[in-house]
Amino acid sequence: MQFTSFDFLVFFPVVVLLFYLMPRRLRQLWLLLASYYFYMGWNAKYALLILASTIITYLCAVLMDRVGIQDGSRRTCRWILAAGIVSNLAILVFFKYFYFLHDTFAALFSVFGVQIRAPRLEILLPVGISFYTFQALGYVIDVYRGTVKAEKNFVRYALFVSFFPQLVAGPIERSGNLLGQLEKISDKKLSEGPWSFEKATRGMLLILWGFFMKMVIADRAAVLVNQVFGIYYMFSGVALTLAIVLFAVQIYCDFASYSVIAMGAAKVLGIDLMTNFEAPFFSRSIGEFWRRWHVSLSSWFRDYLYIPLGGGRCSKPRKYLNNMVTFVVSGLWHGASWNYVVWGAIQGLYIVIGDLTRPLKAKCTSFFHVRVKTFGYQFFQGLCTFFLFVLSLVFFRADTVKDAVYYIQRMFTTFDVWSLFDESVYYLGLDKKEMGILWAGILLLILVDACYARKRVLFDTVVKSQCLAVQYVIVAVLLVMVIVFGVYGEGYDASQFIYFQF
DSSP states (O other): TTTTTTHHHHHHHHHHHHHHOGGGHHHHHHHHHHHHHHHHHTGGGGHHHHHHHHHHHHHHHHHHHHHHHHHHOOHHHHHHHHHHHHHHHHHHHHHHHHHHHHEEEHHHTTTOOOOOOOOOOOOOOOTHHHHHHHHHHHHHHHHHHHHEEEOOOOHHHHHHHGGGGGGTTOOOOOOHHHHHHHTTTTTTOOOOSSSOHHHHHHHHHHHHHHHHIIIIIIIIHHEEEEEEEEHHSSHHHHHHHHHHHHHHHHHHHHHHHHHHHHHHHHEEEEEEEOOOOOGGGSSSSSSHHHHHSSSHHHHHIIIIHHHTTTTTOHHHHHHHHHHHHHHHHHHHHOOOHHHHHHHHHHHHHHHHHHHTTTTHHHHHHHHHHHOSSSHHHHHHHHHHHHHHHHHHHHHHHSSSSHHHHHHHHHHHSSOOOOGTSSSSGSSSSOOHHHHHHHHHHHHHHHHHHHHHHOOOOOOOHHHHHHHHHHHHHHHHHHHHHHHHSOOSSSSOOTTTTTTGGG
């Protein structure tokens, strides 16, 4: 079930209405049933995979808790943890990486004259498997570390793994944040219910803003991006540059919109999810960018991979190796293809090169008396960061590494400045009107993100800080833009979010 589908527009109000009408003791169970129904809208059989991951990690946590209480055997707990991690990753690897690994090993062994052929199985990638697997693994690792207690209530834990607003595309929540809130929704000791008019209106504002980002900006940009990338070898540098810049906007609005809608839907139910995007395009370095982009995943890799590898508390060569491993794995997480691996490696190289050149940059700014706190210098840093990230996205969007290299080559060798003025850009899938709507939407996005970058406030807070009349105007304008200028039409897939494939 898609957030921007008619089904969800019926499903969500029904879930919320019954949630607040029913007795407290039934609310967790109701949300669990609703979450499984939500997921089964894609493929009912794959709900068994979530259930399997839930049961495995639940039992692992309970067993570690009992072993720790009885004899404090750390070694036994390590074996239990290992069993939970391996079994969950085995499911993930089979469904997501089976043919990638098969083809890689087949190509490797073919060099030595050995042929490896596996039967072609009908393996469909379960929607959101990477997200809920990482969320469950984070929980069981936290229990092993002692940062959270094992959850004994199976319904509550199952709801934690499958909570429908963030089930298929994040944010990847931590047990310390979400489990406690899920417990409160059925707490009979609370004198007041979880309903809050303030939270509900803020949640609806976030949902509306998410719809705007997805349907007005992301899906409109996708029209041009898909057309250019489909036959990129026929276009010159201007079209290729415009396409990859708009792809950066598309993927940001596409993924951030899902996270914002998830936050809004959860807030209506009285639950606060973490902020997953913190105005990343206002970053002034790649390191800062990854602290702002997909925060839940970046912090997951930091806490459960980078730091266990040694983090930055080791020799510089080892630190750089840890960075490279983390980003390569992050790239592979995004997709079973070598272009994603290369994309992840590029991010790691950016971090390593940035750290190596930091003393040189400090000397240069000091020698030339550059005032690093001025707007001009910080804008230049942001522009360079954006350019580096956009350039790396060619590998993310292209079908193969070879295509990505050729795309970049054409970008720089066939750049015809005149095509900026001959209106040829209006023949790339978007006419003047559509392009104008897109740029207007991007301008509004920049203003909202600028508010967050400057004051650390989300869209709902920005709107709520205005007088009531202005609030109504903002809501009305966004509603009209979503209804009138939302991307619909022949071949339009009810807003399939890009990150569903991960």
